[in-house]
Amino acid sequence: MFKKSEPIRAVKGTRDFLPAETWRWQKVEEEARRVFGAYNFREVRTPVLEHTELFARSVGVDTDIVTKEMYTFHDRDSESLTLRPEATASVVRAYIEHSLFNEGGIHKLYYMGPMFRRERPQKGRYRQFSQIGAEVLGSDNPGIDAEVLEMLVLFLDRLGLQDFTLLINSVGCPACRQEYLKTLRQSLENVKGGMCEDCRRRADTNPLRVFDCKVEADQPVIEKLPHMLDHLCPECRQHFESVKADLKQRAINFQIEPRLVRGLDYYTRTTFEITSAALGSQNALLGGGRYDGLSEMLGGPPTPGIGFAIGQDRLVLAAEQAGCIKPEPLGVFIAWMTHEGLAPAAGLARELRRQSISAEVLYDAVKMKKSLGIASKLNARFAVIIGESELASGRYQVKDMSTGQQQEIEPSQIAEHLKVRILK
Numbered sequence: 001m002f003k004k005s006e007p008i009r010a011v012k013g014t015r016d017f018l019p020a021e022t023w024r025w026q027k028v029e030e031e032a033r034r035v036f037g038a039y040n041f042r043e044v045r046t047p048v049l050e051h052t053e054l055f056a057r058s059v060g061v062d063t064d065i066v067t068k069e070m071y072t073f074h075d076r077d078s079e080s081l082t083l084r085p086e087a088t089a090s091v092v093r094a095y096i097e098h099s100l101f102n103e104g105g106i107h108k109l110y111y112m113g114p115m116f117r118r119e120r121p122q123k124g125r126y127r128q129f130s131q132i133g134a135e136v137l138g139s140d141n142p143g144i145d146a147e148v149l150e151m152l153v154l155f156l157d158r159l160g161l162q163d164f165t166l167l168i169n170s171v172g173c174p175a176c177r178q179e180y181l182k183t184l185r186q187s188l189e190n191v192k193g194g195m196c197e198d199c200r201r202r203a204d205t206n207p208l209r210v211f212d213c214k215v216e217a218d219q220p221v222i223e224k225l226p227h228m229l230d231h232l233c234p235e236c237r238q239h240f241e242s243v244k245a246d247l248k249q250r251a252i253n254f255q256i257e258p259r260l261v262r263g264l265d266y267y268t269r270t271t272f273e274i275t276s277a278a279l280g281s282q283n284a285l286l287g288g289g290r291y292d293g294l295s296e297m298l299g300g301p302p303t304p305g306i307g308f309a310i311g312q313d314r315l316v317l318a319a320e321q322a323g324c325i326k327p328e329p330l331g332v333f334i335a336w337m338t339h340e341g342l343a344p345a346a347g348l349a350r351e352l353r354r355q356s357i358s359a360e361v362l363y364d365a366v367k368m369k370k371s372l373g374i375a376s377k378l379n380a381r382f383a384v385i386i387g388e389s390e391l392a393s394g395r396y397q398v399k400d401m402s403t404g405q406q407q408e409i410e411p412s413q414i415a416e417h418l419k420v421r422i423l424k
Protein backbone atom coordinates (compact mmCIF):
# COMPACT_ATOMS: atom_id res chain seq x y z
CA MET A 1 0.00 0.00 0.00
CA PHE A 2 1.16 3.52 -0.75
CA LYS A 3 0.43 6.63 1.29
CA LYS A 4 -1.83 9.02 -0.61
CA SER A 5 0.93 11.46 -1.60
CA GLU A 6 3.56 8.79 -2.15
CA PRO A 7 4.62 8.05 -5.78
CA ILE A 8 3.44 4.67 -6.99
CA ARG A 9 6.21 2.27 -7.93
CA ALA A 10 6.27 -0.70 -10.33
CA VAL A 11 5.08 -4.03 -8.90
CA LYS A 12 7.80 -6.13 -7.21
CA GLY A 13 9.61 -8.32 -9.72
CA THR A 14 8.50 -6.23 -12.71
CA ARG A 15 10.62 -3.62 -14.44
CA ASP A 16 10.44 -0.61 -16.73
CA PHE A 17 12.84 -0.59 -19.65
CA LEU A 18 13.98 2.85 -20.68
CA PRO A 19 15.59 3.77 -24.02
CA ALA A 20 19.07 3.30 -22.53
CA GLU A 21 18.18 -0.40 -22.40
CA THR A 22 15.42 -1.09 -24.90
CA TRP A 23 17.83 -0.99 -27.85
CA ARG A 24 19.45 -4.17 -26.50
CA TRP A 25 16.06 -5.88 -26.38
CA GLN A 26 15.35 -4.81 -29.93
CA LYS A 27 18.76 -6.03 -31.16
CA VAL A 28 18.31 -9.53 -29.78
CA GLU A 29 14.75 -9.66 -31.11
CA GLU A 30 15.89 -8.56 -34.58
CA GLU A 31 18.67 -11.16 -34.60
CA ALA A 32 16.26 -13.86 -33.42
CA ARG A 33 13.84 -13.01 -36.23
CA ARG A 34 16.70 -13.13 -38.74
CA VAL A 35 18.16 -16.44 -37.58
CA PHE A 36 14.81 -18.17 -36.90
CA GLY A 37 13.53 -16.93 -40.28
CA ALA A 38 16.54 -18.49 -41.98
CA TYR A 39 15.45 -21.83 -40.47
CA ASN A 40 11.92 -21.25 -41.80
CA PHE A 41 10.28 -20.50 -38.43
CA ARG A 42 7.30 -18.14 -38.53
CA GLU A 43 5.91 -16.03 -35.73
CA VAL A 44 2.90 -16.94 -33.63
CA ARG A 45 1.28 -14.61 -31.07
CA THR A 46 -0.93 -16.09 -28.39
CA PRO A 47 -2.74 -14.36 -25.51
CA VAL A 48 -1.10 -13.64 -22.19
CA LEU A 49 -4.26 -14.88 -20.42
CA GLU A 50 -5.18 -18.55 -20.57
CA HIS A 51 -7.48 -20.94 -18.74
CA THR A 52 -5.70 -22.21 -15.63
CA GLU A 53 -6.53 -25.76 -16.71
CA LEU A 54 -4.14 -25.40 -19.68
CA PHE A 55 -1.08 -25.19 -17.42
CA ALA A 56 -2.38 -27.66 -14.83
CA ARG A 57 -2.70 -30.29 -17.57
CA SER A 58 0.56 -29.59 -19.43
CA VAL A 59 3.15 -28.12 -17.06
CA GLY A 60 1.78 -30.43 -14.34
CA VAL A 61 0.00 -30.06 -11.00
CA ASP A 62 3.06 -31.11 -8.97
CA THR A 63 5.50 -28.65 -10.51
CA ASP A 64 6.82 -25.54 -8.73
CA ILE A 65 5.31 -23.41 -11.49
CA VAL A 66 1.76 -24.65 -10.97
CA THR A 67 1.83 -25.16 -7.20
CA LYS A 68 3.63 -21.96 -6.19
CA GLU A 69 4.29 -19.53 -8.98
CA MET A 70 1.27 -18.88 -11.14
CA TYR A 71 -0.69 -15.63 -11.15
CA THR A 72 -4.14 -17.17 -11.05
CA PHE A 73 -7.38 -15.34 -10.37
CA HIS A 74 -11.09 -15.77 -10.74
CA ASP A 75 -12.57 -13.65 -13.47
CA ARG A 76 -15.84 -11.80 -12.82
CA ASP A 77 -17.78 -14.80 -14.11
CA SER A 78 -15.70 -16.95 -11.69
CA GLU A 79 -13.70 -18.68 -14.40
CA SER A 80 -10.16 -19.47 -13.26
CA LEU A 81 -7.65 -17.65 -15.46
CA THR A 82 -3.85 -17.52 -15.33
CA LEU A 83 -1.22 -15.12 -16.67
CA ARG A 84 0.90 -17.48 -18.76
CA PRO A 85 4.00 -18.73 -16.95
CA GLU A 86 5.34 -20.13 -20.24
CA ALA A 87 4.15 -20.33 -23.84
CA THR A 88 4.65 -23.90 -25.08
CA ALA A 89 1.25 -24.96 -23.74
CA SER A 90 -0.35 -21.91 -25.41
CA VAL A 91 1.31 -22.63 -28.76
CA VAL A 92 0.14 -26.25 -28.71
CA ARG A 93 -3.34 -25.13 -27.63
CA ALA A 94 -3.45 -22.74 -30.60
CA TYR A 95 -2.14 -25.47 -32.92
CA ILE A 96 -5.01 -27.71 -31.85
CA GLU A 97 -7.65 -24.96 -31.71
CA HIS A 98 -6.89 -23.83 -35.27
CA SER A 99 -6.43 -27.40 -36.58
CA LEU A 100 -2.99 -26.60 -37.99
CA PHE A 101 -2.41 -30.35 -38.09
CA ASN A 102 -4.84 -30.50 -41.06
CA GLU A 103 -2.26 -28.65 -43.12
CA GLY A 104 0.08 -31.63 -42.70
CA GLY A 105 3.86 -31.41 -42.57
CA ILE A 106 5.92 -29.75 -39.90
CA HIS A 107 5.02 -26.45 -38.22
CA LYS A 108 7.94 -24.30 -37.12
CA LEU A 109 6.72 -21.46 -34.90
CA TYR A 110 8.42 -18.83 -32.80
CA TYR A 111 7.22 -16.27 -30.26
CA MET A 112 8.47 -13.51 -28.02
CA GLY A 113 6.79 -11.86 -25.10
CA PRO A 114 6.16 -11.55 -21.37
CA MET A 115 5.63 -14.51 -19.02
CA PHE A 116 4.68 -14.37 -15.35
CA ARG A 117 5.92 -16.43 -12.41
CA ARG A 118 5.70 -15.42 -8.79
CA GLU A 119 9.27 -16.30 -7.88
CA ARG A 120 11.58 -14.62 -5.40
CA PRO A 121 13.03 -11.74 -7.44
CA GLN A 122 16.80 -11.50 -7.78
CA LYS A 123 19.29 -10.69 -10.54
CA GLY A 124 18.16 -12.63 -13.63
CA ARG A 125 14.90 -13.72 -11.98
CA TYR A 126 11.77 -11.62 -12.22
CA ARG A 127 8.03 -12.02 -11.80
CA GLN A 128 7.38 -10.61 -15.24
CA PHE A 129 10.09 -11.74 -17.62
CA SER A 130 10.32 -12.25 -21.35
CA GLN A 131 11.00 -15.30 -23.41
CA ILE A 132 12.02 -15.76 -27.02
CA GLY A 133 10.91 -19.27 -27.86
CA ALA A 134 10.36 -21.63 -30.75
CA GLU A 135 8.43 -24.86 -31.22
CA VAL A 136 8.51 -27.49 -33.98
CA LEU A 137 5.31 -29.52 -34.21
CA GLY A 138 4.83 -32.64 -36.29
CA SER A 139 8.11 -34.57 -36.24
CA ASP A 140 9.94 -36.87 -33.84
CA ASN A 141 12.97 -37.11 -36.11
CA PRO A 142 16.18 -36.68 -34.08
CA GLY A 143 17.47 -34.52 -36.94
CA ILE A 144 14.97 -31.87 -35.85
CA ASP A 145 16.38 -31.94 -32.30
CA ALA A 146 19.85 -31.35 -33.69
CA GLU A 147 18.63 -28.64 -36.08
CA VAL A 148 16.89 -26.75 -33.26
CA LEU A 149 20.10 -26.84 -31.20
CA GLU A 150 22.15 -25.78 -34.23
CA MET A 151 19.83 -22.80 -34.66
CA LEU A 152 20.25 -21.83 -31.01
CA VAL A 153 24.02 -22.02 -31.17
CA LEU A 154 24.03 -19.93 -34.36
CA PHE A 155 21.77 -17.35 -32.71
CA LEU A 156 24.06 -17.03 -29.67
CA ASP A 157 27.09 -16.87 -31.98
CA ARG A 158 25.48 -14.11 -34.03
CA LEU A 159 24.97 -12.08 -30.88
CA GLY A 160 28.63 -12.61 -30.08
CA LEU A 161 28.07 -14.68 -26.92
CA GLN A 162 30.81 -17.20 -26.28
CA ASP A 163 30.91 -18.44 -22.76
CA PHE A 164 28.02 -20.90 -22.85
CA THR A 165 27.53 -24.64 -22.31
CA LEU A 166 24.93 -26.90 -23.88
CA LEU A 167 23.68 -29.62 -21.51
CA ILE A 168 21.54 -32.46 -22.85
CA ASN A 169 19.70 -35.46 -21.45
CA SER A 170 16.88 -37.83 -22.33
CA VAL A 171 13.88 -38.32 -20.05
CA GLY A 172 12.50 -41.22 -22.11
CA CYS A 173 8.92 -41.92 -23.12
CA PRO A 174 5.88 -42.89 -20.98
CA ALA A 175 6.68 -46.59 -21.51
CA CYS A 176 10.24 -46.56 -20.21
CA ARG A 177 9.44 -43.85 -17.68
CA GLN A 178 6.89 -46.15 -16.04
CA GLU A 179 9.56 -48.77 -15.38
CA TYR A 180 12.08 -46.19 -14.24
CA LEU A 181 9.61 -44.54 -11.85
CA LYS A 182 9.17 -47.86 -10.05
CA THR A 183 12.92 -48.01 -9.46
CA LEU A 184 13.04 -44.33 -8.45
CA ARG A 185 10.14 -44.75 -6.02
CA GLN A 186 11.88 -47.72 -4.41
CA SER A 187 15.10 -45.74 -3.97
CA LEU A 188 13.16 -42.80 -2.55
CA GLU A 189 11.27 -45.02 -0.14
CA ASN A 190 14.45 -45.51 1.91
CA VAL A 191 15.63 -41.90 1.91
CA LYS A 192 12.60 -39.64 1.61
CA GLY A 193 12.11 -39.43 5.39
CA GLY A 194 15.20 -37.23 5.63
CA MET A 195 14.25 -34.98 2.73
CA CYS A 196 12.35 -31.68 2.55
CA GLU A 197 8.56 -31.54 2.66
CA ASP A 198 8.21 -30.99 -1.11
CA CYS A 199 10.43 -34.00 -1.84
CA ARG A 200 8.51 -36.22 0.59
CA ARG A 201 5.26 -35.33 -1.14
CA ARG A 202 6.70 -35.62 -4.63
CA ALA A 203 8.27 -39.00 -3.83
CA ASP A 204 4.69 -40.28 -3.74
CA THR A 205 2.88 -38.07 -6.26
CA ASN A 206 5.47 -37.35 -8.98
CA PRO A 207 8.95 -38.66 -8.09
CA LEU A 208 10.70 -37.15 -11.14
CA ARG A 209 10.03 -33.70 -9.68
CA VAL A 210 12.36 -34.54 -6.76
CA PHE A 211 15.17 -33.62 -9.17
CA ASP A 212 13.89 -30.01 -9.21
CA CYS A 213 14.63 -29.66 -5.48
CA LYS A 214 16.94 -26.74 -4.66
CA VAL A 215 17.29 -27.52 -0.92
CA GLU A 216 21.02 -27.80 -0.24
CA ALA A 217 20.69 -30.58 2.35
CA ASP A 218 18.81 -32.83 -0.10
CA GLN A 219 21.42 -32.63 -2.87
CA PRO A 220 23.71 -35.46 -1.67
CA VAL A 221 20.65 -37.76 -1.51
CA ILE A 222 19.45 -36.69 -4.97
CA GLU A 223 22.96 -37.24 -6.41
CA LYS A 224 22.69 -40.93 -5.54
CA LEU A 225 19.23 -41.52 -7.07
CA PRO A 226 19.05 -43.66 -10.24
CA HIS A 227 18.93 -41.73 -13.53
CA MET A 228 16.38 -42.02 -16.32
CA LEU A 229 19.25 -42.14 -18.80
CA ASP A 230 20.22 -45.60 -17.52
CA HIS A 231 16.67 -46.91 -17.95
CA LEU A 232 15.76 -45.83 -21.50
CA CYS A 233 13.88 -48.31 -23.70
CA PRO A 234 15.70 -49.34 -26.92
CA GLU A 235 13.73 -46.80 -29.04
CA CYS A 236 14.48 -43.88 -26.72
CA ARG A 237 18.11 -44.94 -26.41
CA GLN A 238 18.40 -45.06 -30.21
CA HIS A 239 16.77 -41.63 -30.48
CA PHE A 240 19.21 -40.15 -27.98
CA GLU A 241 22.19 -41.79 -29.71
CA SER A 242 21.05 -40.29 -33.04
CA VAL A 243 20.70 -36.82 -31.53
CA LYS A 244 24.22 -37.03 -30.07
CA ALA A 245 25.70 -38.34 -33.34
CA ASP A 246 23.98 -35.58 -35.31
CA LEU A 247 25.23 -32.89 -32.92
CA LYS A 248 28.78 -34.23 -33.30
CA GLN A 249 28.42 -34.18 -37.07
CA ARG A 250 27.36 -30.54 -36.87
CA ALA A 251 30.38 -29.83 -34.62
CA ILE A 252 28.13 -28.68 -31.77
CA ASN A 253 29.73 -29.16 -28.36
CA PHE A 254 27.56 -30.56 -25.59
CA GLN A 255 27.72 -32.19 -22.18
CA ILE A 256 25.42 -34.94 -20.95
CA GLU A 257 23.65 -34.01 -17.72
CA PRO A 258 21.65 -37.00 -16.42
CA ARG A 259 19.89 -34.86 -13.77
CA LEU A 260 18.42 -32.53 -16.36
CA VAL A 261 14.74 -33.48 -16.09
CA ARG A 262 13.49 -29.85 -16.38
CA GLY A 263 10.78 -28.41 -14.16
CA LEU A 264 7.80 -29.12 -16.42
CA ASP A 265 5.92 -32.40 -16.77
CA TYR A 266 5.37 -32.47 -20.51
CA TYR A 267 8.90 -33.45 -21.54
CA THR A 268 9.75 -36.70 -23.29
CA ARG A 269 13.10 -37.88 -24.69
CA THR A 270 15.54 -35.00 -25.42
CA THR A 271 15.83 -32.23 -22.83
CA PHE A 272 18.43 -29.49 -22.89
CA GLU A 273 19.61 -26.26 -21.31
CA ILE A 274 22.23 -23.72 -22.19
CA THR A 275 23.97 -22.12 -19.25
CA SER A 276 26.12 -19.03 -19.33
CA ALA A 277 29.07 -18.44 -17.02
CA ALA A 278 28.38 -14.69 -17.24
CA LEU A 279 25.06 -15.03 -15.41
CA GLY A 280 25.91 -16.01 -11.82
CA SER A 281 23.42 -18.07 -9.85
CA GLN A 282 20.54 -17.78 -12.35
CA ASN A 283 22.75 -19.22 -15.07
CA ALA A 284 20.14 -20.98 -17.27
CA LEU A 285 20.04 -18.84 -20.38
CA LEU A 286 17.47 -21.10 -22.00
CA GLY A 287 15.80 -24.46 -21.70
CA GLY A 288 13.77 -26.80 -23.81
CA GLY A 289 13.12 -30.30 -25.01
CA ARG A 290 10.76 -32.73 -26.68
CA TYR A 291 7.13 -33.09 -25.67
CA ASP A 292 5.79 -35.85 -27.90
CA GLY A 293 2.66 -36.39 -25.77
CA LEU A 294 1.67 -32.77 -25.10
CA SER A 295 -0.83 -32.40 -27.93
CA GLU A 296 -2.75 -35.44 -26.65
CA MET A 297 -2.61 -34.14 -23.07
CA LEU A 298 -4.39 -31.04 -24.38
CA GLY A 299 -7.03 -32.98 -26.33
CA GLY A 300 -5.33 -32.83 -29.73
CA PRO A 301 -4.16 -35.52 -32.14
CA PRO A 302 -0.85 -37.30 -31.52
CA THR A 303 1.76 -34.73 -32.56
CA PRO A 304 5.40 -34.94 -31.55
CA GLY A 305 7.04 -31.63 -30.75
CA ILE A 306 10.22 -30.00 -29.58
CA GLY A 307 11.12 -26.45 -28.63
CA PHE A 308 12.93 -24.08 -26.36
CA ALA A 309 12.54 -20.76 -24.61
CA ILE A 310 15.34 -18.29 -24.08
CA GLY A 311 15.09 -16.06 -21.02
CA GLN A 312 15.36 -12.71 -22.78
CA ASP A 313 16.17 -10.80 -19.58
CA ARG A 314 19.13 -13.13 -19.01
CA LEU A 315 20.17 -13.05 -22.66
CA VAL A 316 20.27 -9.24 -22.60
CA LEU A 317 22.21 -9.34 -19.33
CA ALA A 318 24.77 -11.76 -20.77
CA ALA A 319 25.09 -9.70 -23.97
CA GLU A 320 25.55 -6.53 -21.93
CA GLN A 321 28.26 -8.10 -19.78
CA ALA A 322 30.05 -9.49 -22.83
CA GLY A 323 29.78 -6.05 -24.51
CA CYS A 324 29.00 -7.90 -27.70
CA ILE A 325 26.14 -5.79 -29.08
CA LYS A 326 26.30 -2.12 -29.94
CA PRO A 327 23.53 0.48 -30.15
CA GLU A 328 22.49 1.87 -33.52
CA PRO A 329 24.05 5.37 -33.70
CA LEU A 330 22.05 8.40 -34.76
CA GLY A 331 22.70 9.02 -38.47
CA VAL A 332 22.93 12.79 -38.67
CA PHE A 333 22.74 15.80 -36.37
CA ILE A 334 21.90 19.03 -38.18
CA ALA A 335 23.27 22.18 -36.59
CA TRP A 336 22.05 25.64 -37.65
CA MET A 337 23.32 28.97 -36.39
CA THR A 338 21.11 31.89 -37.32
CA HIS A 339 17.35 31.90 -37.56
CA GLU A 340 17.51 31.75 -41.40
CA GLY A 341 19.15 28.32 -41.03
CA LEU A 342 16.23 26.69 -39.24
CA ALA A 343 13.93 26.14 -42.23
CA PRO A 344 16.69 24.62 -44.44
CA ALA A 345 17.78 22.46 -41.47
CA ALA A 346 14.25 21.17 -40.90
CA GLY A 347 13.86 20.59 -44.68
CA LEU A 348 17.10 18.60 -44.82
CA ALA A 349 16.07 16.55 -41.76
CA ARG A 350 12.77 15.70 -43.47
CA GLU A 351 14.58 14.62 -46.66
CA LEU A 352 17.05 12.42 -44.74
CA ARG A 353 14.28 10.82 -42.66
CA ARG A 354 12.31 10.07 -45.83
CA GLN A 355 15.37 8.17 -47.03
CA SER A 356 15.38 6.20 -43.74
CA ILE A 357 18.43 8.02 -42.36
CA SER A 358 17.86 8.92 -38.71
CA ALA A 359 18.31 12.64 -38.16
CA GLU A 360 17.92 15.13 -35.33
CA VAL A 361 17.45 18.87 -35.48
CA LEU A 362 16.82 21.28 -32.60
CA TYR A 363 14.24 24.06 -32.82
CA ASP A 364 15.86 26.37 -30.31
CA ALA A 365 18.98 28.33 -31.29
CA VAL A 366 22.15 26.81 -29.80
CA LYS A 367 25.76 27.97 -30.19
CA MET A 368 27.89 25.98 -32.65
CA LYS A 369 30.18 24.46 -30.01
CA LYS A 370 27.28 23.32 -27.90
CA SER A 371 25.52 21.94 -30.99
CA LEU A 372 28.49 19.74 -31.85
CA GLY A 373 28.66 18.66 -28.21
CA ILE A 374 25.04 17.52 -28.45
CA ALA A 375 25.85 15.71 -31.72
CA SER A 376 28.61 13.73 -29.93
CA LYS A 377 26.38 13.00 -26.95
CA LEU A 378 23.75 11.62 -29.29
CA ASN A 379 26.45 9.47 -30.85
CA ALA A 380 25.75 10.92 -34.31
CA ARG A 381 27.79 9.51 -37.21
CA PHE A 382 27.67 12.81 -39.10
CA ALA A 383 26.88 16.44 -38.37
CA VAL A 384 25.65 18.85 -41.00
CA ILE A 385 26.54 22.45 -40.25
CA ILE A 386 24.40 25.26 -41.63
CA GLY A 387 26.03 28.54 -40.55
CA GLU A 388 25.93 31.99 -42.09
CA SER A 389 28.74 31.29 -44.59
CA GLU A 390 27.12 27.96 -45.59
CA LEU A 391 23.84 29.74 -46.26
CA ALA A 392 25.71 32.34 -48.32
CA SER A 393 27.67 29.79 -50.38
CA GLY A 394 24.76 27.37 -50.74
CA ARG A 395 26.99 24.45 -49.67
CA TYR A 396 26.74 22.89 -46.20
CA GLN A 397 29.54 21.40 -44.12
CA VAL A 398 29.18 17.65 -43.62
CA LYS A 399 31.33 16.46 -40.76
CA ASP A 400 32.24 12.82 -40.13
CA MET A 401 32.07 12.71 -36.33
CA SER A 402 34.47 9.77 -35.97
CA THR A 403 37.31 11.15 -38.16
CA GLY A 404 36.55 14.87 -37.80
CA GLN A 405 36.84 15.27 -41.59
CA GLN A 406 34.64 17.92 -43.14
CA GLN A 407 33.33 18.27 -46.69
CA GLU A 408 31.28 21.00 -48.35
CA ILE A 409 28.30 19.54 -50.14
CA GLU A 410 25.31 20.98 -51.97
CA PRO A 411 22.12 20.40 -49.96
CA SER A 412 20.47 18.37 -52.74
CA GLN A 413 23.44 15.94 -52.73
CA ILE A 414 23.68 15.40 -48.98
CA ALA A 415 21.13 12.59 -48.69
CA GLU A 416 22.85 10.57 -51.45
CA HIS A 417 26.28 11.25 -49.94
CA LEU A 418 25.19 10.04 -46.49
CA LYS A 419 23.04 7.15 -47.65
CA VAL A 420 25.98 5.13 -48.96
CA ARG A 421 27.93 5.81 -45.80
CA ILE A 422 25.17 5.20 -43.23
CA LEU A 423 22.81 2.63 -44.73
CA LYS A 424 25.39 0.04 -45.70
Ligand code: HAM
Pocket residue numbers: 085086087088117119124125126127128129130131133134135263284285286287288289290306307308309310311312313314
Ligand atom coordinates in the same frame (compact mmCIF):
# COMPACT_ATOMS: atom_id res chain seq x y z
P1 HAM B 1 11.77 -22.84 -18.58
O1 HAM B 1 13.07 -23.56 -18.32
O2 HAM B 1 10.78 -22.83 -17.51
O3 HAM B 1 11.17 -23.49 -19.90
O4 HAM B 1 12.10 -21.35 -18.99
C1 HAM B 1 12.98 -21.06 -20.04
C2 HAM B 1 13.91 -19.92 -19.69
O5 HAM B 1 13.15 -18.80 -19.26
C3 HAM B 1 14.83 -20.21 -18.51
O6 HAM B 1 15.98 -20.92 -18.93
C4 HAM B 1 15.19 -18.80 -18.05
O7 HAM B 1 16.23 -18.27 -18.88
C5 HAM B 1 13.92 -18.03 -18.34
N1 HAM B 1 13.18 -17.83 -17.09
C6 HAM B 1 12.36 -18.69 -16.44
N2 HAM B 1 11.86 -18.14 -15.33
C7 HAM B 1 12.36 -16.90 -15.25
C8 HAM B 1 12.22 -15.81 -14.34
N3 HAM B 1 11.44 -15.88 -13.27
N4 HAM B 1 12.92 -14.67 -14.59
C9 HAM B 1 13.71 -14.56 -15.68
N5 HAM B 1 13.87 -15.55 -16.59
C10 HAM B 1 13.21 -16.70 -16.38
C11 HAM B 1 10.00 -23.08 -20.47
O8 HAM B 1 9.42 -22.07 -20.19
C12 HAM B 1 9.57 -23.99 -21.61
N6 HAM B 1 8.31 -23.47 -22.15
C13 HAM B 1 10.64 -24.06 -22.67
C14 HAM B 1 10.24 -24.94 -23.82
C15 HAM B 1 9.76 -24.52 -25.02
N7 HAM B 1 10.26 -26.25 -23.83
C16 HAM B 1 9.82 -26.69 -25.00
N8 HAM B 1 9.50 -25.65 -25.71
